[in-house]
Amino acid sequence: MNITISNLTKEYGRQKAVDDISFEVKTGEILGFLGPNGAGKSTTMKIITCFISPTSGSVSLNGYNIFDHSRELRSRIGYLPEHTSLYTDMSIVDYLRLSARLQNMEEEAIMPAVRRMVDLCGLGPERHKYIGELSKGYRQRVGLAQALIHDPDVLILDEPTTGLDPNQIAEIRSLIKEIGKEKTVMLSSHILKEVEATCDRILIINRGRIVADGSTGELRQRAKGAKQLLVQFKEDGNEVASSLTKLSSVSEVHPAENGESGWMVSTEPGMDSREEIFRYCVQRGWILTQMTPIESSLEDIFRELTED
Numbered sequence: 001m002n003i004t005i006s007n008l009t010k011e012y013g014r015q016k017a018v019d020d021i022s023f024e025v026k027t028g029e030i031l032g033f034l035g036p037n038g039a040g041k042s043t044t045m046k047i048i049t050c051f052i053s054p055t056s057g058s059v060s061l062n063g064y065n066i067f068d069h070s071r072e073l074r075s076r077i078g079y080l081p082e083h084t085s086l087y088t089d090m091s092i093v094d095y096l097r098l099s100a101r102l103q104n105m106e107e108e109a110i111m112p113a114v115r116r117m118v119d120l121c122g123l124g125p126e127r128h129k130y131i132g133e134l135s136k137g138y139r140q141r142v143g144l145a146q147a148l149i150h151d152p153d154v155l156i157l158d159e160p161t162t163g164l165d166p167n168q169i170a171e172i173r174s175l176i177k178e179i180g181k182e183k184t185v186m187l188s189s190h191i192l193k194e195v196e197a198t199c200d201r202i203l204i205i206n207r208g209r210i211v212a213d214g215s216t217g218e219l220r221q222r223a224k225g226a227k228q229l230l231v232q233f234k235e236d237g238n239e240v241a242s243s244l245t246k247l248s249s250v251s252e253v254h255p256a257e258n259g260e261s262g263w264m265v266s267t268e269p270g271m272d273s274r275e276e277i278f279r280y281c282v283q284r285g286w287i288l289t290q291m292t293p294i295e296s297s298l299e300d301i302f303r304e305l306t307e308d
């Protein structure tokens with residue numbers, strides 16, 4: 001199912017938590033929703049899952065407005081909220097059974113679905129424990145299991161790996177990737193590496209507005225606007241480096257940081273300066289000892305787009 005968000009705005013009093021955002025998520029796509037604290041991620045996800053209504057704008061699934069068809073469409077959505085309120089005095093199995101009933105599943109389909117979820121989310125050894133007795137990571141798995149139990153087409157996961165240890169994160173990541181092949185998945189996270197490893201596409205939101213939308217590669221390209229090269233010469237000299245700024249494909253040259261020797265050369269947007277630098281050095285008899293493309297990390301991009 002495709003999710004289409006059009007001009008969505010949510011105001012809390014005078015504050016715009018979500019400010020006129022529009023985007024689409026297609027079937028089979030895993031969209032990572034990134035943003036600093038208070039950016040509007042959870043608010044957007046609560047609107048998509050019909051938990052709160054927007055001030056203006058619309059959300060539709062396969063062209064059907066979710067607020068006009070909320071009864072039918074809610075059963076097609078699985079939602080893991082940021083703060084899952086689980087019944088602590090129920091066992092995992094009883095809680096999942098209840099979740100299935102609340103999704104109006106057929107009675108005979110419930111126990112097979114519960115068993116499937118226990119298996120899929122790795123809950124086997126703990127399945128008869130009360131939820132109140134579970135560790136944080138296992139509670140998160142139960143939250144994921146309740147989001148998936150009715151086999152929804154759309155999965156909205158608000159920080160699904162919070163509280164999980166590195167092994168569990170890897171397991172949940174591969175589970176989401178597997179699920180994402182057939183479903184439409186949107187997940188929020190603060191862990192940039194996590195999003196990079198799990199998602200096909202990344203949307204960055206800041207102060208309620210979308211500031212970036214694309215694949216990790218596209219975001220890297222867009223944020224810097226240009227590639228950077230770490231360049232070293234046999235001759236060390238400011239003169240050699242500064243003369244590179246005369247080249248048409250070079251925009252800036254700075255001394256390298258983080259203990260590296262050499263120079264960081266920024267390329268003009270859309271250009272590749274490697275050949276020009278190489279020929280220029282050959283003409284002058286300068287010896288290049290290194291010329292390495294440097295990619296900006298997702299962290300750099302995130303900071304650049306969301307810092308005040």
Ligand SMILES: Nc1ncnc2c1ncn2[C@@H]1O[C@H](COP(=O)(O)OP(=O)(O)OP(=O)(O)O)[C@@H](O)[C@H]1O
Pocket residue numbers: 012017035036037038039040041042043044082
């Ligand atoms: N019920 C509410 N009443 C008033 N303001 C709210 C309410 N819910 C959220 N907000 C405000 O809306 C803004 C966006 O909050 P939201 O929870 O959507 O951000 P977020 O991106 O999910 O943040 P985080 O990463 O910290 O979970 C924040 O400034 C928050 O204080």
